[in-house]
Amino acid sequence: MSSIVKSLSDVAQSLVELVWSFFTTAGHLVQNTLSFGVRSVEELLNLILNFFKGLVDLAGGLASFIAGNILILGVIGAAVVGFLQYQRKQGNTVQVGNKKLN
DSSP: OHHHHHHHHHHHHHHHHHHHHHHHHHHHHHHHHHHHHHHHHHHHHHHHHHHHHHHHHHHHHHHHHHHHHHHHHHHHHHHHHHHHHHHHHHTOOOEETTEEOO
């Protein structure tokens, strides 16, 4: 008789564990789904922020590139004007093709 009671007790305990595992599985599913949603929103915001950070870095790099080019062209222009002034003071004429530059 005690083996019948023990077996029924084991069956009842197994059913309780089965029901408990359904609830824990459902809880983990909800928790993982919410965690996925939060991480997705977070990663989307990081993507947008990194995109605009890249645009700012690109604009800064482009601006420094353009400023560097303007500086180099200014130095070259000043050198050409200086050379023409030097040639003029020496009494030499600088001619390109059929056109005199000074």
